[in-house]
Amino acid sequence: xxxxxxxxxxxxxxxxxxxxxxxxxxxxxxxxxxxxxxxxxxxxxxxxxxxxxxxxxxxxxxxxxxxxxxxxxxxxxxxxxxxxxxxxxxxxxxxxxxxxxxxxxxxxxxxxxxxxxxxxxxxxxxxxxxxxxxxxxxxxxxxxxxxxxxxxxxxxxxxxxxxxxxxxxxxxxxxxxxxxxxxxxxxxxxxxxxxxxxxxxxxxxxxxxxxxxxxxxxxxxxxxxxxxxxxxxxxxxxxxxxxxxxxxxxxxxxxxxxxxxxxxxxxxxxxxxxxxxxxxxxxxxxxxxxxxxxxxxxx
Amino acid sequence: xxxxxxxxxxxxxxxxxxxxxxxxxxxxxxxxxxxxxxxxxxxxxxxxxxxxxxxxxxxxxxxxxxxxxxxxxxxxxxxxxxxxxxxxxxxxxxxxxxxxxxxxxxxxxxxxxxxxxxxxxxxxxxxxxxxxxxxxxxxxxxxxxxxxxxxxxxxxxxxxxxxxxxxxxxxxxxxxxxxxxxxxxxxxxxxxxxxxxxxxxxxxxxxxxxxxxxxxxxxxxxxxxxxxxxxxxxxxxxxxxxxxxxxxxxxxxxxxxxxxxxxxxxxxxxxxxxxxxxxxxxxxxxxxxxxxxxxxxxx
Numbered sequence: 164x165x166x167x168x169x170x171x172x173x174x175x176x177x178x179x180x181x182x183x184x185x186x187x188x189x190x191x192x193x194x195x196x197x198x199x200x201x202x203x204x205x206x207x208x209x210x211x212x213x214x215x216x217x218x219x220x221x222x223x224x225x226x227x228x229x230x231x232x233x234x235x236x237x238x239x240x241x242x243x244x245x246x247x248x249x250x251x252x253x254x255x256x257x258x259x260x261x262x263x264x265x266x267x268x269x270x271x272x273x274x275x276x277x278x279x280x281x282x283x284x285x286x287x288x289x290x291x292x293x294x295x296x297x298x299x300x301x302x303x304x305x306x307x308x309x310x311x312x313x314x315x316x317x318x319x320x321x322x323x324x325x326x327x328x329x330x331x332x333x334x335x336x337x338x339x340x341x342x343x344x345x346x347x348x349x350x351x352x353x354x355x356x357x358x359x360x361x362x363x364x365x366x367x368x369x370x371x372x373x374x375x376x377x378x379x380x381x382x383x384x385x386x387x388x389x390x391x392x393x394x395x396x397x398x399x400x401x402x403x404x405x406x407x408x409x410x411x412x413x414x415x416x417x418x419x420x421x422x423x424x425x426x427x428x429x430x431x432x433x434x435x436x437x438x439x440x441x442x443x444x445x446x447x448x449x450x451x452x453x454x455x456x457x458x459x460x461x462x
Numbered sequence: 463x464x465x466x467x468x469x470x471x472x473x474x475x476x477x478x479x480x481x482x483x484x485x486x487x488x489x490x491x492x493x494x495x496x497x498x499x500x501x502x503x504x505x506x507x508x509x510x511x512x513x514x515x516x517x518x519x520x521x522x523x524x525x526x527x528x529x530x531x532x533x534x535x536x537x538x539x540x541x542x543x544x545x546x547x548x549x550x551x552x553x554x555x556x557x558x559x560x561x562x563x564x565x566x567x568x569x570x571x572x573x574x575x576x577x578x579x580x581x582x583x584x585x586x587x588x589x590x591x592x593x594x595x596x597x598x599x600x601x602x603x604x605x606x607x608x609x610x611x612x613x614x615x616x617x618x619x620x621x622x623x624x625x626x627x628x629x630x631x632x633x634x635x636x637x638x639x640x641x642x643x644x645x646x647x648x649x650x651x652x653x654x655x656x657x658x659x660x661x662x663x664x665x666x667x668x669x670x671x672x673x674x675x676x677x678x679x680x681x682x683x684x685x686x687x688x689x690x691x692x693x694x695x696x697x698x699x700x701x702x703x704x705x706x707x708x709x710x711x712x713x714x715x716x717x718x719x720x721x722x723x724x725x726x727x728x729x730x731x732x733x734x735x736x737x738x739x740x741x742x743x744x745x746x747x748x749x750x751x752x753x754x755x756x757x758x759x760x761x
Contacts, residue, residue, distance in 0.1 A: 199570050280474055437580060459637075
């Protein structure tokens, strides 16, 4: 009984006498690891490929798409992209950075306040508001592109530095509110009661007692939205026509037209614009993975 | 006394005013605008003030519009391929990675999740280089490793949907892996141990223990996958822009080209409403089916 269990658990080495099972064990081990490693490496390979291809010139790349440019590596693509103002690369990165930063701050503030109020304060519109925000998660954004374009045009608020903040913050709210509401419900209410007895006002309790307690969930909300805002494409495509206001994904699609088939140059542009996200991801991957999954599963 | 939990009504509404107004303005106002505009003819040269009311003509046209329905079925195709590819493969990989034979579980988690943090535009651009008929990585592989001939992958009208769904599947396998990892980690290990004593092998354990135990998580994954693929747009837009012909059109892409490239905003609004209704029907319908099916299993 014991040996059978140990064998199935796969944690023991088979003695030489049972070489048949031992061979199966090793074959299984090799297969499983080959499949997994092929997959994992495929996920990281484009990054590596893009990196060393960005050090090649178009001519070298077209001659051989896979070779590593030992000795012939050049930073030409980087200097070309960063020095040519027609490419608007640093401009678009600044636009993305500003839009993302302001959106995150507003999303965190709003989700905290709304989530807390919906969790704790009793008033007639509490549940209707909660349902309204949750419905936002169900609405497919592509059904809002046309009307939003028409509305924003007619109100004169498309093609402004703040244009994208409105959809980004709005679509960031539902999941955030949902997460914060659930989190606040887990905090013992006696804390707020004690604060009230000590004479703390609603606002003071909110900002100086509850907010520090909610820090973990607010970090989760921020993580989810950083990636969402930095990568968002559809709203930017429809609401921003001014090249000086375009965000990174929009700039990249423009490059595709501009550069034609200069793939190393395109890859360089992608790599530069991806770099903040890549650094962020590999620096905090555990926290980021946890946060994104918490958002997906609870949301 | 309990001011902390029973604040003044004006205080609550001062806090709620901006987020609620912003949310209503950017989610519900556009939704109603879409419905309103869908009853008008609004083409290039017309403004919302000169738009011509044409009743349900747009909807009549939409129902008879073969491109719209082709796009819809392409969405459904994506949903099915991605359920099998993303969730199915993620489940297999997670079982592999969790077995005691696998080496480097943490690396698979970190590397596998990475593509899902990159913008769909970047993924689309990278894969259009991989698929490129002349300089693509895939053709390099086909010619130099498999000894075949070059293919025009994304130019093949009959198989283009399969090819554009590969990057989508690949991008999100790691995402679902991480969700499934955390679900499986929550299962009591003793169940597996007693199953092993009873002689269950890895495959039987997966089907009869793991799968039923993580059914709620699977339902979440399914919903995410369906909702995600009903709104597919960014990566297909960058890879094929719907081509060749209309063979890789999806609903969001058809809505975009109709509204913004053909400047037919009235009909585009009708398509938007169509996207809204069909997406909700598919998401709601699939949930009802899955719930009924799994209830049958339990009973």
